[in-house]
Amino acid sequence: MGGKDLATDSPVGKRSGRILVVEDQPDIRELIATILRAEGHEIAFASDGEMGIQMAQRDPPDVILLDLMMPKLHGYQVLQALRTHPATQRCAVVVVSAKAYASDKRKAMEMGASAYLQKPFDAASLRALVRQQLNKAVLTFWGARGSIASPGPTTLRFGGNTPCVSLSYQGAQVILDAGTGIRALGVALQAAAAGKPLEVNLLITHTHWDHIQGFPFFTPAFVPGNRVNIFGPHSAEKPLEKVLRGQMDPEYFPVALGDMAATITVRDVGMEPFQVGPFTVRAAYMNHPGMTLGYRLEAPGLTVAYATDTEPFRTLLPTVTSGADVAQFGRSQDQELVELVRGADVYIADAQYSPAEYAKKTGWGHTNYVDAVAIAIEADVKRLVLFSHDPMHSDDEVDRKLAHCRELVAASGKQIEVTAAAEATPLEVFVP
Ligand SMILES: [Zn+2]
Structure with missing residues (x-):
């Protein structure tokens, strides 16, 4: 032998x-x-x-x-x-x-x-x-829709829930965002725990509704003995905890954050790396209204980048400034996102708009999928997952977006596997 x-x-x-x-x-x-x-x-x-x-x-x-x-x-x-x-x-x-x-x-x-x-x-x-x-890592998309939940007959395959992704690896559970998709994840986690205490880590990119709205319906947070560790950016004015408390104010929701029975900790994070289970997490600020983070999670054998709700800096910069090289400045700002996702095994990318839509919605905080593909190619990622599907897009439109992105990758000569995030369809990554 x-x-x-x-x-x-x-x-x-x-x-x-x-x-x-x-x-x-x-x-x-x-x-x-x-x-x-x-x-x-x-x-x-x-x-x-x-x-x-x-x-x-x-x-x-x-x-x-x-x-x-x-x-x-x-x-x-x-x-x-x-x-x-x-x-x-x-x-x-x-x-x-x-x-x-x-x-x-x-x-x-x-x-x-x-x-x-x-x-x-x-x-x-x-x-x-x-x-x-x-040894495999499993990523499950519980919500892949940007902006607002959009259930209905035209979104059955890719799903209508807003962002929530679970990553399970080496016994640890990491959740990315708490959109409406987190409700079903909570049910699944609680059932799989089979009565044992549960510890979950939740990374919030930012506190727009579509990224936090599901949290009040996250069952594990109601179970005594469970631990829910929440990480995310401080808003312009308030700590993350205060914003999460705000959406559970009695005017909006019948149960207060402090009345949830699990032990819940909320920590403001920024560009300094921090540890979550087996992962070292690095974050970078995205180009999106308000303070928004993209995350890179690295553990032995596995790197996952989650960078949604962003658009290129270079498309928004004012064209006239006193002698500055605007194009060069824009490219250098956009390079930070490329570095955040560089070499990732999985890059979950904002790919909300088609090029024609982006031309009309420049400045709305989301990316044209052609740019998402360009970033994946430049950063040499292994898998690109198109995410944050537009609420106006039917399943057939998401299919067309996926086909176009695959053509772009094929034309580049790179070997990048491209998929479109679909609710309840897990992505398994085998770690050698
Ligand atoms: Zn947003």
Whole structure:
């Protein structure tokens, strides 16, 4: 065995996890347990589908290894139940089956399986798959719409909730913004906690309604024993805490911030780096009305940049100043955003307008998607996620925006994966 040990070479290293094996054949259960216990993982067993669902919902594990052909409920039924229950909808589920048909594999993936492992498997493949699931980062978009919630038949696929993104990595939960999307995230987090105390970190970019309006409906903040750590910019005049309190004033909302039962801390942050779970967070001020931050989160093996609600400085600068090189000044200001997102594994970008719309809405604080692509190319990011969809844009329009951005990237010759943030569609990033 001269091969390199991927686990110790990984920047994340070995992370042990809690694995639930849903499998009716005792010899296979034992084989899996022997292989994974040697890696330091904690193993629990369910010998049929029904028992698998009950155990997973009672105490959601990190990874579920799921057989397909089992008594009581088969694997697809279990998968469907796991994916529709808030406690388990985000668990990693690896289907482990003797079925070799492409159609079965495709069906499992369509129904939300994280991976498919063909039986008989070798120990190295099982170890590698489990490690991949434990080391992955999952970004989930709970709201990707800018400005105002816009539910309705034309926004079903990309969603109508305002900004909220969750990032789970190495057991830590980081939330980016508290738009209306945070309500459903709160329900999911609370269910997945299965009665244990929860600690979440919430990074607010700025306090326009669409970035804080969901917070009063964030269930974990109402549960005693939970901790909610909030970070964000001091407004022109007030600390962040005062602004958050303001939106829960009795004139606007029936429950005051101070009456929420969790331990809530609110910290003003600016350009000085700070630590949130495994992440070192750096921030830069965006070009948006009021004080607005974009964030860069760095942990071993993973960098995520979240820079929404901004537009290029150079498009807004007055054209006449006494002899100054305005174009050069604008470019140097815009360079700060490029540096914030440089080399990121994922760059979540303001891409609200088309070029034609931006021409009419210059100065409204949002970006033309062509500029978002240009920043991604210049900063050499690995993935670009188009975010802050305009409330007037239907799903078909977002599709067209995405197609155009992909063409622009292809024309540049860069290898950047481009997606458009879609509500409830997670983006998994596998950390080597
Ligand atoms: Zn804003």
